Amino acid sequence: MSVKRDDLNVIIATDCGSTTTKAILIEKQGDTYRQTFRGEAPTTVEAPFEDVTKGVLNAITEVEELSGRRILDGEKILTPANGKTGVDIYVSTSSAGGGLQMMVAGAVKAMTGESAQRCALGAGAIVMDVLASNDGRADHEKIERIRQLRPDMILLSGGTDGGTVTHVVELAQFISAADPRPRLGQSYKLPLIFAGNKSARPQVEEILGAKTALYITDNLRPVLERENLMPARHKIHDIFLEHVMQQAPGYPKLIAMAHAPIMPTPAAVGIMTEKFARANNYNVLAVDIGGATTDVFSVFGTVFNRTVSANLGMSYSISNVMAEAGLENVLRWLPFDIEEQDLRNRIKNKMIRPTTVPQTIQDLMVEHAISREALRLAFDQHCKLAVGLKGVQQERTISDAFDQTASGQSLINLMDLNYIIGSGGILAHSPRRAQSMMQMMDAYQPHGVTYMAVDSIFMMPHLGVLSEVNEKAALDVFYNDCLVKIGTCVAPVGIAKDGEKILEYKYKLDDGTTGEGELKFGDIVHIPCEKNGTMQLRPMKKFNVGKGPGESFEAKVEGGVFGLVFDGRGRPFDLPKDSAARRAALNKWAKAMDLYPEHD
Amino acid sequence: MAHAYTPGLKVIPCMVVRKKRLLPIPGRLKVKIGDTVKANDIVAETELPGKVHSVNVANRMGVSAKEMVEFLKVKQGDTVKAGQVIAENKPFISWFKTTVESPVTATVETISEVTGQLLLREPPKILALQAYVDGKVVEIYEKFGVTVETEGAFIQGIFGVGGETNGEIAVAVSSPDEELLAEDLLDSHKGKIVVGGNHAGWDTIQKAKAIGVSALVVGGIHDKDLRQMLGYDIGVAITGHEQIGLTLIITEGFGLIPMADYTFKLLKAREGQKASISGATQIRAGVMRPEIIVPGIPENVSICREDMRGATKIGDLVRIIREPHFGQIGKVSSLPSELIKIPSESHVRVMEVEMPGGEKLIIPRSNVELLER
Numbered sequence: 001m002s003v004k005r006d007d008l009n010v011i012i013a014t015d016c017g018s019t020t021t022k023a024i025l026i027e028k029q030g031d032t033y034r035q036t037f038r039g040e041a042p043t044t045v046e047a048p049f050e051d052v053t054k055g056v057l058n059a060i061t062e063v064e065e066l067s068g069r070r071i072l073d074g075e076k077i078l079t080p081a082n083g084k085t086g087v088d089i090y091v092s093t094s095s096a097g098g099g100l101q102m103m104v105a106g107a108v109k110a111m112t113g114e115s116a117q118r119c120a121l122g123a124g125a126i127v128m129d130v131l132a133s134n135d136g137r138a139d140h141e142k143i144e145r146i147r148q149l150r151p152d153m154i155l156l157s158g159g160t161d162g163g164t165v166t167h168v169v170e171l172a173q174f175i176s177a178a179d180p181r182p183r184l185g186q187s188y189k190l191p192l193i194f195a196g197n198k199s200a201r202p203q204v205e206e207i208l209g210a211k212t213a214l215y216i217t218d219n220l221r222p223v224l225e226r227e228n229l230m231p232a233r234h235k236i237h238d239i240f241l242e243h244v245m246q247q248a249p250g251y252p253k254l255i256a257m258a259h260a261p262i263m264p265t266p267a268a269v270g271i272m273t274e275k276f277a278r279a280n281n282y283n284v285l286a287v288d289i290g291g292a293t294t295d296v297f298s299v300f301g302t303v304f305n306r307t308v309s310a311n312l313g314m315s316y317s318i319s320n321v322m323a324e325a326g327l328e329n330v331l332r333w334l335p336f337d338i339e340e341q342d343l344r345n346r347i348k349n350k351m352i353r354p355t356t357v358p359q360t361i362q363d364l365m366v367e368h369a370i371s372r373e374a375l376r377l378a379f380d381q382h383c384k385l386a387v388g389l390k391g392v393q394q395e396r397t398i399s400d401a402f403d404q405t406a407s408g409q410s411l412i413n414l415m416d417l418n419y420i421i422g423s424g425g426i427l428a429h430s431p432r433r434a435q436s437m438m439q440m441m442d443a444y445q446p447h448g449v450t451y452m453a454v455d456s457i458f459m460m461p462h463l464g465v466l467s468e469v470n471e472k473a474a475l476d477v478f479y480n481d482c483l484v485k486i487g488t489c490v491a492p493v494g495i496a497k498d499g500e501k502i503l504e505y506k507y508k509l510d511d512g513t514t515g516e517g518e519l520k521f522g523d524i525v526h527i528p529c530e531k532n533g534t535m536q537l538r539p540m541k542k543f544n545v546g547k548g549p550g551e552s553f554e555a556k557v558e559g560g561v562f563g564l565v566f567d568g569r570g571r572p573f574d575l576p577k578d579s580a581a582r583r584a585a586l587n588k589w590a591k592a593m594d595l596y597p598e599h600d
Numbered sequence: 601m602a603h604a605y606t607p608g609l610k611v612i613p614c615m616v617v618r619k620k621r622l623l624p625i626p627g628r629l630k631v632k633i634g635d636t637v638k639a640n641d642i643v644a645e646t647e648l649p650g651k652v653h654s655v656n657v658a659n660r661m662g663v664s665a666k667e668m669v670e671f672l673k674v675k676q677g678d679t680v681k682a683g684q685v686i687a688e689n690k691p692f693i694s695w696f697k698t699t700v701e702s703p704v705t706a707t708v709e710t711i712s713e714v715t716g717q718l719l720l721r722e723p724p725k726i727l728a729l730q731a732y733v734d735g736k737v738v739e740i741y742e743k744f745g746v747t748v749e750t751e752g753a754f755i756q757g758i759f760g761v762g763g764e765t766n767g768e769i770a771v772a773v774s775s776p777d778e779e780l781l782a783e784d785l786l787d788s789h790k791g792k793i794v795v796g797g798n799h800a801g802w803d804t805i806q807k808a809k810a811i812g813v814s815a816l817v818v819g820g821i822h823d824k825d826l827r828q829m830l831g832y833d834i835g836v837a838i839t840g841h842e843q844i845g846l847t848l849i850i851t852e853g854f855g856l857i858p859m860a861d862y863t864f865k866l867l868k869a870r871e872g873q874k875a876s877i878s879g880a881t882q883i884r885a886g887v888m889r890p891e892i893i894v895p896g897i898p899e900n901v902s903i904c905r906e907d908m909r910g911a912t913k914i915g916d917l918v919r920i921i922r923e924p925h926f927g928q929i930g931k932v933s934s935l936p937s938e939l940i941k942i943p944s945e946s947h948v949r950v951m952e953v954e955m956p957g958g959e960k961l962i963i964p965r966s967n968v969e970l971l972e973r
Contacts (some may be wrong), residue, residue, distance in 0.1 A: 173715065178652075181625070203714055316837070345823050345855045352758050352922050352970075356922040357946060357948060357964050357967060361944055431944060489870070503748070
């Protein structure tokens with residue numbers, strides 16, 4: 001169905017998540033698009049329904065009831081909008097049924113293997129495994145692994161154009177020997193994209209042509225110094241729509257209902273993050289911490305990266321956060337003593353009953369401690385992969401290409417980071433916004449001046465897919481209804497003795513409010529401010545807030561529901577080792593941030 | 601009347617239980633519709649392709665991949681024995697002779713002139729799929745498996761480890777709040793499903809394994825004991841594949857928690873009867889809980905029924921499943937519809953629960969579990 005994309009007045013958008021399908025209604029009010037109503041319903045991919053559209057219709061029905069607008073005629077979406085009936089367009093994203101699950105392969109793990117991984121992640125996939133000639137596993141282990149995994153598709157890369165054929169052929173033979181089956185649909189052939197050395201195409205076709213649904217695209221690493229991820233990424237999206245989703249319960253109906261291609265949820269969030277970053281010329285970090293997984297997106301300069309930490313989350317995967325972070329790292333954030341056995345049992349009980357909520361302040365603090373570690377670990381994983389190139393814009397020399405894997409941190413620079421957007425229950429629904437800000441400050445430890453916000457009801461997926469149809473509508477809603485600005489964090493980089501002056505500041509807000517003060521090492525200062533403004537920052541000579549040690553400068557204050565925070569805990573920041581001192585410090589900072597109510 | 605949806609575990613004295621038994625890859629069915637099967641009967645089987653081993657003959661012979669074929673003594677499709685020579689050269693001086701032997705008994709699957717490798721596939725392994733429960737075959741899926749149906753008690757636990765097994769039920773404690781101690785386990789418990797009360801410690805678990813107990817069913821265990829038992833920390837609750845010598849199901853949670861009286865009584869009522877049990881748990885979308893199935897209709901039950909739960913109503917018994925009252929049981933006394941601010945400052949929907957002593961607690965609705973009526 002064709003829709004005039006610049007003439008939209010009423011839009012309905014859904015995101016089909018693993019457990020909940022969320023619908024939002026967007027209406028044009030004057031010249032601005034606003035999100036007006038929302039509804040949600042359980043996702044219906046699993047038995048007994050096995051039809052994703054049932055959940056979509058239920059969520060839209062809730063929007064109908066709340067808005068008084070008639071959107072559905074039975075199972076059909078009424079278009080176009082006419083008075084209080086119908087909508088102009090319906091768009092949707094989906095991560096239900098486990099999202100898009102891929103296996104990728106490359107000749108050398110740190111080179112084409114990593115490029116293939118970045119390509120699949122950027123397309124919104126969960127990468128189940130990275131297979132490479134030098135991944136340290138014996139050949140029979142690789143073959144066994146391929147056979148055990150049941151991905152939705154495989155991305156095979158390897159070799160620069162004109163480079164190694166042998167390793168690519170070897171990987172193709174391993175895949176052929178494993179004869180992998182797709183996760184969904186017993187009868188159809190597993191899609192496999194070959195995006196490697198073009199000289200190896202004839203051999204790959206011969207080995208895999210009959211056993212898989214083989215697609216050949218441009219090499220994603222045509223030369224060592226350059227990645228070309230977009231052709232393979234587009235092919236992943238095409239196959240996701242044309243093959244994978246056709247096998248999922250009810251998806252052929254959903255595809256027919258929607259007026260734009262269904263997009264994997266993380267791909268849509270990535271698009272929205274990129275559009276926000278580019279529209280404001282910001283370097284952005286966006287995180288979505290869910291019950292099972294944590295997605296991290298970054299845009300630094302022109303480079304977009306996405307990673308998904310498949311087993312770091314706050315309910316289903318909460319126990320894995322403890323296992324990966326270690327008990328000590330969780331305990332360090334708690335300003336009270338708790339028995340190890342008690343904490344372990346509590347975390348396991350949350351894992352087996354994932355929908356429970358903290359009732360006491362202590363329990364809330366435990367969840368916030370775990371979330372800091374989940375955010376930190378997912379960010380570490382992101383930093384390890386966000387090291388490379390993106391598409392053809394990024395040119396690097398061979399020595400840089402080697403350097404990326406050696407340093408592993410070349411793209412994420414905390415001092416250059418302008419904006420952090422948090423989403424997911426623990427960040428978006430914390431009882432106090434200060435708690436969301438503090439979790440992000442502790443987990444990411446931003447340097448210099450960083451603005452912070454949360455996505456109030458996780459609208460970024462809807463807006464990402466909408467932005468492909470009408471960018472203005474998506475950005476209007478993003479600024480007006482999606483982003484809840486929390487405020488600005490100023491964190492001088494450097495180390496001093498507790499109580500030593502490290503920064504002098506003056507600020508002037510747009511409503512005329514002015515103020516000034518100084519920040520001492522080890523302290524946090526909070527200044528409530530909802531309005532934007534400017535601030536003069538004068539760091540002491542060993543401290544850097546963005547322009548170098550001791551360099552003063554003027555920066556923008558972005559006001560928000562919490563305001564301006566001067567974080568004097570130093571960078572690198574570490575908690576006191578002594579447990580009484582650590583507890584005292586945590587309590588002091590919690591008081592400065594008014595984090596929690598008074599409690600026993 | 602006010603009501604709320606509260607998820608709970610199924611603990612049902614008698615219902616129709618259908619279990620789908622499917623092979624991972626196509627195979628052969630060994631039964632037909634209407635057949636009566638025992639839990640250990642094979643209902644379908646298939647051949648799992650053997651492991652593949654690669655041998656880089658070109659490297660071992662010191663020749664190019666293309667030249668390698670001249671030295672091969674086997675061709676694609678041949679069967680080779682472990683130690684059999686698969687390639688050799690013929691130098692003038694026999695000292696310089698190089699041979700390559702097959703590391704396994706296998707079939708030559710691929711010979712590659714590009715990589716210089718041979719891929720050797722071991723013989724297939726038979727995968728036999730058991731019926732898992734005593735019952736009747738009511739549905740077949742050509743080449744993949746069957747559905748077995750039985751009538752009997754169906755009890756879900758909250759979490760389990762270990763795979764499918766079966767055995768006679770033996771209750772080794774006198775009440776659901778009694779700890780199952782190592783000394784409660786007897787040699788006669790070998791091969792049985794042993795039911796305890798509020799907890800089983802590490803000593804008990806070890807003794808159960810030593811005796812050869814098929815499965816343990818208790819209210820709770822400590823996470824540290826689970827870690828010790830498995831040798832690792834469970835990160836995500838996807839279990840059932842553990843090879844630990846017994847299947848363990850906890851019915852309530854982690855810690856010392858009395859088994860729900862209703863569950864305990866039901867298991868006690870079926871003591872001495874054969875049950876099928878699986879520890880497989882998957883707590884994600886498509887949730888799967890561990891289960892105990894006791895085929896047969898108990899004497900005092902005349903009609904089998906489906907799960908009666910769903911909406912929680914005033915007067916229902918609920919268990920609190922989160923601190924600070926974790927594990928306590930009370931009666932729903934009020935279901936206010938408005939959002940209420942709880943001590944953590946979240947605004948949530950709550951219920952008022954009256955405790956046995958008369959105290960009334962305000963608890964988030966998501967923090968309770970409905971007990972069987």
